[in-house]
Amino acid sequence: MNAETKVLYDIRTEPAPVGGTIVSGLGGVLVGVVLLAVVWRHRQRAARTFAFLWILGWGGLSAFTVYGIASRHRDARGWLESRSVEVVEGEVDQLSPATSDQKGIETFRIGDRLFRIEDGQTKTPGLNRSSVRGGPIRSRATVRLTVHDGTILRVEELAPPPAGPSAS
Numbered sequence: 507m508n509a510e511t512k513v514l515y516d517i518r519t520e521p522a523p524v525g526g527t528i529v530s531g532l533g534g535v536l537v538g539v540v541l542l543a544v545v546w547r548h549r550q551r552a553a554r555t556f557a558f559l560w561i562l563g564w565g566g567l568s569a570f571t572v573y574g575i576a577s578r579h580r581d582a583r584g585w586l587e588s589r590s591v592e593v594v595e596g597e598v599d600q601l602s603p604a605t606s607d608q609k610g611i612e613t614f615r616i617g618d619r620l621f622r623i624e625d626g627q628t629k630t631p632g633l634n635r636s637s638v639r640g641g642p643i644r645s646r647a648t649v650r651l652t653v654h655d656g657t658i659l660r661v662e663e664l665a666p667p668p669a670g671p672s673a674s
Contacts, residue, residue: 510665511650514642515633517659518586522579523628524572531568535561575628582631585654594619594651595664601645604636612636614643616651621658632657 538561545553585591596616604610604625612623623643625636632654635641642661643649652660 512663513660514649514663515635515658515661517579517582517632522576522631523634524575527568527571527575527628531564531572534564534568538564578631582654582657582659586652586659591652591654591659594653596648598643598645598647598649601637601643604638610636610638612638612641612643614645616649621651621653622656623658630657632659633661 542557594616599615601614604612610625614621623636627634637643648664650662651658
């Protein structure tokens with residue numbers, strides 16, 4: 507890496523994106539606790555059982571999901587370290603930004619390769635932040651992407667080539 511290279515994204519320095527899953531899991535568990543508090547004095551055992559199952563279900567599903575996301579994130583870090591990656595360099599072309607509702611898909615080309623960033627997704631590891639939400643991809647920027655099966659693991663911005671001497 508030369509002095510003219512700037513790292514814009516590296517999966518090794520990013521935490522696994524589990525925050526939203528944890529918050530929704532805690533929200534579901536909290537709803538279950540409120541439900542349990544409401545039905546606690548009822549004589550119907552089924553209502554209390556349902557509330558307990560609700561709490562266990564939300565907590566267990568959230569924990570399972572967090573573990574899966576963190577595990578895939580760890581695997582992606584391993585891809586970089588084992589060098590089972592591909593490096594693509596060039597100018598970002600045909601950038602089609604995602605929508606600002608965090609549900610969009612951003613696409614762009616480097617040479618003849620098409621890349622896609624699904625904004626905010628956590629199912630697959632790697633870059634999941636589009637340019638609309640402060641992601642590193644910019645139109646006409648010269649970048650080096652490190653990818654594994656279409657997953658962007660590292661983005662480096664390369665300095666533009668020096669201008670040659672003018673032909674006068």
